[in-house]
Amino acid sequence: MQLTSNNQLAKGTKKVANINTALAAATCALLGTSPVVQAEENVWEMDTALLYYGETDRVTAVEGVFSAKKDFGDEHIFSGKFVLDTLTGASATGAVSQPNAQTFTRPSGKGQYEIQGGELPLDDTFRDTRLQLEAQWTQPLWDNMRGSTGVHFSKEYDYLSIAINGSLAKDFNQKNTTVSAGLSLAFDTIDPEGGRPVAFSEMVIDEGQFADEQDYQAAFDATRQKDSDDKSTVDLMFGVTQIINRRMLVQFNYGLSTSDGYHTDPFKVLSVIDDQGLTKSLVYEERPTERTRHSFYWQTKYALDKGVADISYRYATDDWDINSHTIDSRLRFNLTDNTYIQPHFRYYQQGAAEFYQPFLLEGSTLPTFASADYRLGEMTAYTVGLKYGMKMPSGNEWAFRLEYYQQDPKNAGFDAPGALQQLDLYPSLKAVIAQVSYSF
Amino acid sequence: MSVSDFTIEQQNDHIIGRFAAMASPCELLVETQDPLLANHLTSLAYLEAKRIEQKFSRYLSDNLMSTINKSEGTPIAIDNEVFRLLEFAETCFQLSAGMFDITSGVLRQAWKFDGSDNLPAPKVVEALMPFIGWGKVKYDQTSITLDKGMELDFGGIGKEYAVDCVAKVCAEYATTTSVVVNFGGDIQVTRPRQNKQPWLIGIESPEDDNGSTKVLKIVSGGLATSGDARRYLLKDGKRYSHILNPETGYPIENAARSVSVAAPYCIQAGLLATLALLQGANAEAFLQEQGVKFWCYR
Secondary structure, eight states: OOEEEESSOOOOOOOOOHHHHHHHHHHHHTOOOOOOOGGGTTTTEEEEEEEEEEEEOOOOEEEEEEEEEHHHHHHOOEEEEEEEEEEEEEESSSSSOSOEEEEETTTTTSOOEEEEETTOEEEEEEEEEEEEEEEEEEOSSSEEEEEEOOOOOOOOOSEEEEEEEEEEEEETTTTTEEEEEEEEEEEEOOOTTTTTEOOOOOOOOSSOOOOSSHHHHHHHHTTTEEEEEEEEEEEEEEEEEEEEESSEEEEEEEEEEEEEEEOOOOTTTTEEEEETOEEEEEEEOOOOOOOEEEEEEEEEEEEEETEEEEEEEEEETTTTTTEEEEEEEEEEEESSSSSSEEEEEEEEOOOOOOOOOOOTTTOOOSSSSBBOOGSSOOEEEEEEEEEEEEEEEEEEEEEEEEEEEEEEEESSSOOOOGGGGGGGGSOOOOEEEEEEEEEE | GGGGGGGEEESSSSEEEEEEEEEEEEEEEOOOOOHHHHHHHHHHHHHHHHHHHHHOOOOOOSSSSHHTTTTTTOOEEEHHHHHHHHHHHHHHHTTTTTTTTTTTGGGGOOOOOOOSSSOOOOOHHHHHHGOOOOOOOOSSSSEOOOOOOOOGGGGGTTTHHHHHHHHHHHHHHHHOEEOOOOOOOEEEEOOOOOTOEEEEEEEEEESSSOOOOOEEEEEEEEEEEEEEETEEEEEETEEESSOOTTTTTTTTTTSSEEEEEEEHHHHHHHHHHHHHHHHHHHHHHHHHHHEEEEEOOO
């Protein structure tokens, strides 16, 4: 006896039609049930998005995202993501503004740029393309348990990051409570153009003091370490999700992240200032090689009659002394059955890292670590935005998002000597975010 | 209903309820540790199966089917359930271009598929043909009129329909409990198990006659088998399947011996399996086109 199956398509001589859809409808009419969505098992859910991020006078980023998800049946789910972004524009170097023009050597050592008096020094050669790939597999295991594992790959011109992750989630209490634990291991390698600067080495600026190009190159090379460096990160996450009632869900997460290796930004410098507030030299920054971070996250979602309220708070603290608070809220209003608007408000506040200094004072003892990177300083930031989404008759969805972001760095208690008092050492950063996404 | 009409047996992670109905062994696999719940579901299942059997069986002499089949042109009052089944049969008739016809049961008077070489005389078959034809049946929401000599036979869909009805009763009573309804290999799962693991169900292997069983994995939806490898005629080396073509009155050529199909509902799976048998040599191509999981034995 012979068994034939889906894989062995018989040599059909007659054209046959698909009658299953009509039969499914007849079945539902007969049984008085609603149709079973059989498509679930076979259809890829695709999401595409194009995002524009533009800072006033600084960085512009354009990002394209393509993600796909498929349930291969019985909640065996694969998801993949492809991200490509390009960054262009100017980025703060860490140097302070000066009353007079300043000359900087580009990070590669090839060429210079000039910053006018009274302006914040920005390195305008900032340009990068980043490619990111992700794949994740999730499936039920045993006893109300789900397992998930994935890989992550990200590549920039001078940066490579590879990560793997795994997590387990278990449902209790008739799926009203879910407890989860996850682990992620990441390994990053950095190999910047022109090498990594030697800690606190002085930026070599060609102002005619070198006999020839080789002399300059030799002086520049003396400030550089040629080989690449790396960083490894271990993240642990524990979470509890509790369904409070038909409308409300609460989630609490604790995350522990430890990283070991090269944390320094090879493009950031500190100005060495005299007591008049004038820059005498520029030195490359140096950060600790270890960082341990704890984060506590709480989220509540509440289903309204015509929408969803989503409010979250995160507190993070680390051994660099950066403590931060984030409040994020989204309120979705369904305008019709197929359209919604979603206002968004986010507020962020952080304290400065213990080794953050806006500048170094000439003649003072050199610290072990120092950085003037505004991202490690004291600041507040907020985002306000609006998203509009609409579902097409085909079931595909368009969404449009427009947001405004402002970051306000603050003086973390440093006295500015002389000329610096007249200058804005902590200028605000303003950005516009626009996104179009399409799901099908 | 007496105590011995059904039995309950505790398994590792579920409870099995058993009874006999529709000339089949009937099983209910209930994912629970609560014998009271399993007992109650089994009794509900038993009552529902018996209700349908009583109403639609062609072997009983005092039921609605028998009244309709002996009506000789007199309109017979029908209820909504019968009307919905007639509508379903009408859809199947249309979708199969006349190959699925619940009036073709009269051919059983000529054909006895007992494994012998006793083919009916052509005259006998020919004499039955005027009594076949769904198009001659007149029905509406309240009544049906059948010409003299014609018969309705829900045998092709009755068991699958009963499986789905029983599954519906179970799903309504125990909304969060996964229950498998298995009437002699026609199966419906009410909802996936708590841990999403498949149900393992032993079914009689259609491949051989020695009663061996295969273990089938099913997570959700329905499964049904049509065809019976033991029912055939063999004459001059030619095998005649028991699948009859209502247009000729003769067995379908090159029909598969048995076809199993998985679909969201048992009755839907059953129909696809039956229509595949009616496709003869084209069964696999037909099922492939429907986008369902299937197993075809030839």
